Amino acid sequence: MALSWYLVVSALIFCIGAAGVIVRRNPLVILLCLELMLNAANLALIAFSRMWGGMDGQIFALVVMVVAACEVTVGLGLIVAVFRRRLPIDVDELRELQG
Amino acid sequence: MTTTTWAWLVLAFPLAGTLVNGLGYRRLGGRGAGAIATLAIGLAFACAVGAFLSLQSHGASHRQLVSSLWDYALTAGVDAKLSILVDPLSVYLALVVTGVSTLIHLYSVAYMRSDRGNARYFAYLNFFVFSMLVLVWAGNFLLLIVGWAFVGAASYLLISFWYRRGTATRAGIKAFVINVVGDVGLVLGTFFILRHTGTLDFLSTFKQVDGGAFDAHHGALVAGCLLLLVGAFAKSAQIPLHTWLPDAMEGPTPVSALIHAATMVTAGVYLIARMHPLFEHAPAAADVGAIVGCATLLIAGTIGLAMTDIKRVIAYSTMSQIGYMIMAVSAGAYAAGLFHLMTHAFFKALLFMAAGSIIGAMAGNQSLDRMGGFRKAMPFTFGCFVVGGLALSGVPPFSGFFSKDEILATVGARGGWFDALYVLGYVGAFLTAVYTWRMIFRAFLGEPCPEARELEHGHLAHADVPTNPATGEEEDTDVGFPGPEHVIAERAPQMKVAMGVLAVLATVGGFVQVPFVDDYVTKFLDPTFADSKYVHLQPSDSLITFGLVLGTVIALAGIALAHRIWVARPGSAAAWRTRFGAAYALFAGKWFFDEALDLLFVRPAAAFGAFAQRTFERVVVEGALVDGTTGVVRAGSQAVRAIQTGLLRYYAALLLMGGVGVVLYFLVVAS
Numbered sequence: 001m002a003l004s005w006y007l008v009v010s011a012l013i014f015c016i017g018a019a020g021v022i023v024r025r026n027p028l029v030i031l032l033c034l035e036l037m038l039n040a041a042n043l044a045l046i047a048f049s050r051m052w053g054g055m056d057g058q059i060f061a062l063v064v065m066v067v068a069a070c071e072v073t074v075g076l077g078l079i080v081a082v083f084r085r086r087l088p089i090d091v092d093e094l095r096e097l098q099g
Numbered sequence: 100m101t102t103t104t105w106a107w108l109v110l111a112f113p114l115a116g117t118l119v120n121g122l123g124y125r126r127l128g129g130r131g132a133g134a135i136a137t138l139a140i141g142l143a144f145a146c147a148v149g150a151f152l153s154l155q156s157h158g159a160s161h162r163q164l165v166s167s168l169w170d171y172a173l174t175a176g177v178d179a180k181l182s183i184l185v186d187p188l189s190v191y192l193a194l195v196v197t198g199v200s201t202l203i204h205l206y207s208v209a210y211m212r213s214d215r216g217n218a219r220y221f222a223y224l225n226f227f228v229f230s231m232l233v234l235v236w237a238g239n240f241l242l243l244i245v246g247w248a249f250v251g252a253a254s255y256l257l258i259s260f261w262y263r264r265g266t267a268t269r270a271g272i273k274a275f276v277i278n279v280v281g282d283v284g285l286v287l288g289t290f291f292i293l294r295h296t297g298t299l300d301f302l303s304t305f306k307q308v309d310g311g312a313f314d315a316h317h318g319a320l321v322a323g324c325l326l327l328l329v330g331a332f333a334k335s336a337q338i339p340l341h342t343w344l345p346d347a348m349e350g351p352t353p354v355s356a357l358i359h360a361a362t363m364v365t366a367g368v369y370l371i372a373r374m375h376p377l378f379e380h381a382p383a384a385a386d387v388g389a390i391v392g393c394a395t396l397l398i399a400g401t402i403g404l405a406m407t408d409i410k411r412v413i414a415y416s417t418m419s420q421i422g423y424m425i426m427a428v429s430a431g432a433y434a435a436g437l438f439h440l441m442t443h444a445f446f447k448a449l450l451f452m453a454a455g456s457i458i459g460a461m462a463g464n465q466s467l468d469r470m471g472g473f474r475k476a477m478p479f480t481f482g483c484f485v486v487g488g489l490a491l492s493g494v495p496p497f498s499g500f501f502s503k504d505e506i507l508a509t510v511g512a513r514g515g516w517f518d519a520l521y522v523l524g525y526v527g528a529f530l531t532a533v534y535t536w537r538m539i540f541r542a543f544l545g546e547p548c549p550e551a552r553e554l555e556h557g558h559l560a561h562a563d564v565p566t567n568p569a570t571g572e573e574e575d576t577d578v579g580f581p582g583p584e585h586v587i588a589e590r591a592p593q594m595k596v597a598m599g600v601l602a603v604l605a606t607v608g609g610f611v612q613v614p615f616v617d618d619y620v621t622k623f624l625d626p627t628f629a630d631s632k633y634v635h636l637q638p639s640d641s642l643i644t645f646g647l648v649l650g651t652v653i654a655l656a657g658i659a660l661a662h663r664i665w666v667a668r669p670g671s672a673a674a675w676r677t678r679f680g681a682a683y684a685l686f687a688g689k690w691f692f693d694e695a696l697d698l699l700f701v702r703p704a705a706a707f708g709a710f711a712q713r714t715f716e717r718v719v720v721e722g723a724l725v726d727g728t729t730g731v732v733r734a735g736s737q738a739v740r741a742i743q744t745g746l747l748r749y750y751a752a753l754l755l756m757g758g759v760g761v762v763l764y765f766l767v768v769a770s
Contacts, residue, residue, distance in 0.1 A: 018755055021748070021751050021755075022748050022751055022752045022755065023748075025748070030747075091746075091747040091748060092746060092747075092748070094745075094747070095744065095745030095746055095747075096745065097743070097745045098743060098744055098745030
């Protein structure tokens with residue numbers, strides 16, 4: 001199969017993820033969408049890696065997964081903390097850093 | 100060891116003493132610190148003797164040795180090195196400084212023993228001697244300036260040693276500020292000279308000056324020498340930069356002895372003697388020095404007549420004697436001036452020490468008005484004071500007689516208008532005898548004061564509440580104030596030893612250079628001054644003989660007058676005061692130099708400061724610079740704050756758009 005198919009899928013997933021991050025207000029969903037964006041990037045990396053026949057892209061994808069795991073841990077921790085304080089689970093309401 | 104190694108050791112010991120006392124003050128008790136400090140200076144003296152002996156083994160034309168530890172900077176026009184110059188002049192000064200300082204340290208061990216902060220005191224004292232030695236050994240202008248400034252800083256520390264005493268701290272600040280004026284003069288003078296010689300080293304500077312480096316720039320040389328004189332005047336307390344010296348009496352008495360006898364005030368004399376090749380090429384500057392020295396010796400003498408604080412009388416006497424020395428070295432009588440520097444160091448240190456002993460007996464009070472009749476109670480102090488007084492007023496065969504007469508005879512030999520200085524010098528000698536013996540008669544003769552009476556019965560006076568002798572404010576005896584004990588020489592062997600040695604030196608110190616008999620000082624210093632154009636300046640035999648007789652007569656006449664006023668006819672002093680009311684007011688007001696300087700410099704500076712504060716500081720600095728900057732930042736942040744909505748999704752969208760923008764840019768660029 002041609003490389004472009006993989007890239008098209010990757011771009012689609014990325015766009016869906018980005019749109020979700022911007023549109024949705026539930027932080028859980030935003031985290032999921034972030035995950036989508038990261039995995040879209042992983043897909044592209046692995047596709048390119050196959051095309052060149054090297055392993056660099058795959059190693060890169062592995063690293064991205066590690067980072068994604070960390071990010072999810074922190075993000076979920078934040079959400080739990082927000083929930084414990086009985087604050088609204090809505091990123092639009094959490095705007096105390098307003099200038 | 101080589102001569103220069105000895106010289107470096109002379110520097111090393113006081114520095115080591117400073118560091119040990121300064122860093123280890125918590126471990127060291129008072130006695131330990133005193134012993135270490137005295138030992139350090141004693142060893143420095145021993146090394147100075149070593150340098151002296153080893154210098155003598157060199158041939159007469161090879162007695163100018165330079166040694167450099169390392170170079171700071173060597174570029175075109177500047178050669179900054181840590182170098183010392185060991186020649187007869189610096190060895191002579193080092194001997195006087197370390198010798199007298201050793202005795203003063205020994206005296207301090209007893210005198211300051213009950214003072215809290217003893218280790219600090221000795222650390223400062225050692226630092227002072229170290230600074231003075233740096234100044235003396237300095238082989239180039241750079242090190243000279245360093246030593247010069249160190250001495251000023253050390254004097255500040257010591258004058259305001261009793262730092263909780265307001266008068267002492269003010270006196271320290273005054274001394275420091277006036278000394279900085281001198282430092283500025285010295286530095287600027289150095290620049291004037293450096294500009295045309297391109298070297299900081301003394302010997303090469305002198306060589307260049309003799310070689311005609313300033314033939315086309317004579318004005319620069321005169322200006323440079325005048326600026327050097329400003330430095331010398333400030334350090335040596337010459338008019339009009341002398342006002343710090345009497346105030347410096349606020350420091351402990353041994354400090355007064357150190358500053359006013361052995362070290363600091365002689366720095367100006369040393370500077371002029373050291374720079375004699377420059378001054379001989381700039382006779383105008385040298386003449387200024389001679390005239391100012393002469394004016395100082397007269398004015399200080401007259402003020403000494405009217406002071407009632409015993410230490411201030413001696414302080415003005417120091418000014419007056421330094422005036423003689425400045426006059427001598429400026430007029431080309433180098434050996435005579437330096438000879439007087441040595442004898443003065445002996446008898447003036449002795450007088451200060453004896454005065455310290457009386458002040459101890461008076462429980463800290465320094466007023467001559469309260470003193471009287473200490474002769475029986477303190478025979479040793481009395482003896483020392485009389486020896487010092489005889490030497491100071493120039494009675495043969497005491498040391499001051501020979502040195503002062505040599506100065507005046509040599510100045511007289513210059514002829515021309517120097518004859519006026521010669522005559523005024525003898526007027527000054529008469530004043531010296533009067534004020535010295537006024538002090539002695541008032542303190543030791545007459546009706547014994549209560550303290551003296553008590554002391555005769557074996558009780559040392561002790562104030563119930565310690566007070567500041569100058570203002571009468573109540574004090575305690577904790578750190579920052581004088582300690583609880585008062586010490587007199589009769590009961591402190593260390594003080595007795597120090598004073599005894601100095602008394603002997605003050606008596607016989609003049610015999611090293613007796614007219615028609617010997618001239619060891621001149622001979623020893625000859626290699627330094629061999630190139631001087633005044634080297635053959637010799638008073639005629641008749642002038643010397645006339646001077647010796649005249650000096651004796653004048654000294655005895657002064658003593659007789661003092662005896663007549665203050666002993667033979669008690670109460671006649673008041674009659675004299677009323678008869679010469681205007682003159683007395685002038686003398687007692689110290690010729691109003693303090694007021695004049697205040698009016699000329701302090702007040703205009705303060706007014707200008709207030710004006711600048713009102714206009715420049717408030718409007719330009721605060722208004723335009725500070726408020727302007729904060730205003731710009733405030734307005735800028737006001738504008739940027741609008742972006743900070745706190746909406747997470749908004750930030751994410753911005754980020755995404757930014758990313759897309761970057762990608763698009765690269766796509767466009769790549770295609």
